[in-house]
Amino acid sequence: MFSHLFVAYVFIYSCLALIGIGIILLLLMKISHNKELRHREFYERKHHDYFVYVQAGLGDERALKLPPGKLKPLERRVIQDKFIEWIQQFKGEYRSQIMQLCRDAGFVEADLKGLNNLNYGRRLGAAYRLGGMRAEEAVPVLLQMLRNGKYSSLSIVIARSIAKSAQSSADVLQMLRYLLGHGKPIHHLAADIMLETGLDPSGILMELLNDSDPALVKVGLVAMWGQAVPEVMPVLGKLVGSEEKDVRAEAVKLYLSSNPALKDETIVQLMSDHDWEVRAAAAKALGPLHAAGSIPLLVKALQDSSWKVRHNSAESLAALGETGFEALCQAAVSGAGIQREAALQRIELVMEIEQKHSAIEQMVAYNKKRLIHDRYFGVKQAVKRLTGVATVGGDYSA
Numbered sequence: 001m002f003s004h005l006f007v008a009y010v011f012i013y014s015c016l017a018l019i020g021i022g023i024i025l026l027l028l029m030k031i032s033h034n035k036e037l038r039h040r041e042f043y044e045r046k047h048h049d050y051f052v053y054v055q056a057g058l059g060d061e062r063a064l065k066l067p068p069g070k071l072k073p074l075e076r077r078v079i080q081d082k083f084i085e086w087i088q089q090f091k092g093e094y095r096s097q098i099m100q101l102c103r104d105a106g107f108v109e110a111d112l113k114g115l116n117n118l119n120y121g122r123r124l125g126a127a128y129r130l131g132g133m134r135a136e137e138a139v140p141v142l143l144q145m146l147r148n149g150k151y152s153s154l155s156i157v158i159a160r161s162i163a164k165s166a167q168s169s170a171d172v173l174q175m176l177r178y179l180l181g182h183g184k185p186i187h188h189l190a191a192d193i194m195l196e197t198g199l200d201p202s203g204i205l206m207e208l209l210n211d212s213d214p215a216l217v218k219v220g221l222v223a224m225w226g227q228a229v230p231e232v233m234p235v236l237g238k239l240v241g242s243e244e245k246d247v248r249a250e251a252v253k254l255y256l257s258s259n260p261a262l263k264d265e266t267i268v269q270l271m272s273d274h275d276w277e278v279r280a281a282a283a284k285a286l287g288p289l290h291a292a293g294s295i296p297l298l299v300k301a302l303q304d305s306s307w308k309v310r311h312n313s314a315e316s317l318a319a320l321g322e323t324g325f326e327a328l329c330q331a332a333v334s335g336a337g338i339q340r341e342a343a344l345q346r347i348e349l350v351m352e353i354e355q356k357h358s359a360i361e362q363m364v365a366y367n368k369k370r371l372i373h374d375r376y377f378g379v380k381q382a383v384k385r386l387t388g389v390a391t392v393g394g395d396y397s398a
Contacts, residue, residue: 131161
């Protein structure tokens with residue numbers, strides 16, 4: 001019994017000792033961090049005149065000089081961080097001059113050596129700064145590191161640095177291959193990294209969309225969102241018929257978001273696709289496209305096995321004016337099961353939302369839909385009539 005008590009006491013005191021050591025280490029780290037911040041502020045004030053000199057000399061033909069005297073490591077880091085900040089802000093000749101100043105000061109060379117440091121944090125910092133300095137000479141080394149290393153936070157930093165520093169689209173594509181080669185579902189992250197390149201993104205997008213690797217095609221499709229690149233539209237049209245499920249679904253969403261003039265056979269093909277993601281994307285687009293001729297297809301889609309397809313179809317029907325709304329009401333009255341449920345849910349939502357509008361046009365639209373609703377379901381107390389608003393029909397002689 002006493003031996004068990006002794007072990008328990010030893011365990012408790014050991015835990016207390018470890019907690020105490022942890023608290024002391026945290027305090028020391030906090031003190032060290034505050035000390036570094038004070039030193040950084042001091043060095044920023046010390047080199048204020050030098051920073052003004054550099055900014056004033058940008059655009060001149062003469063080469064910018066390095067700061068005078070021997071600099072301490074943290075002092076050099078403060079100056080380097082300021083240069084990286086300017087590289088991020090400036091464009092053209094100004095950026096090129098700051099990048100050259102980083103090379104002349106030995107910052108690029110020092111961080112290239114830092115990539116071989118045994119300390120993980122220092123390798124991470126060196127890779128980040130090389131990207132910030134747009135060091136094109138670091139790209140081969142960074143590509144080798146990305147290829148040989150395991151997937152980690154360092155991989156993301158290295159990939160981003162390659163994208164910023166690369167001088168050819170081949171390097172960017174190779175970076176994406178290595179990054180996606182780990183098999184991680186990071187296509188959105190990879191697209192975000194790719195778009196940080198200083199190269200023309202339209203050319204890279206064309207290469208991505210035409211690549212035989214589905215992973216790169218997915219990255220290109222994700223990167224297409226928010227990008228106005230008319231020359232890729234023919235390629236996008238081909239990808240709508242891709243055999244790869246994810247590629248086809250993403251291509252359909254992009255294709256429909258560009259508001260093309262859809263042919264009837266195209267609409268029928270998309271609405272009958274065997275993947276629910278494609279059917280859902282098509283159903284969602286038909287409302288904003290004002291494709292009133294697709295109302296029968298949307299009504300039929302209210303019976304789809306996918307909830308998302310039924311939801312998007314009902315939403316598009318409600319967006320197609322009184323004709324679409326009446327089709328919803330007909331489906332709710334004559335339909336059954338999931339079709340009736342999907343139609344009733346959207347009708348209830350439309351009647352609840354549209355009666356809250358205050359603009360005259362919106363009130364007129366609501367009153368028209370209310371008349372259709374009352375014709376199919378009768379006048380109910382739950383659907384309140386608006387007073388003092390525009391109505392359809394009636395005596396206006398007063």
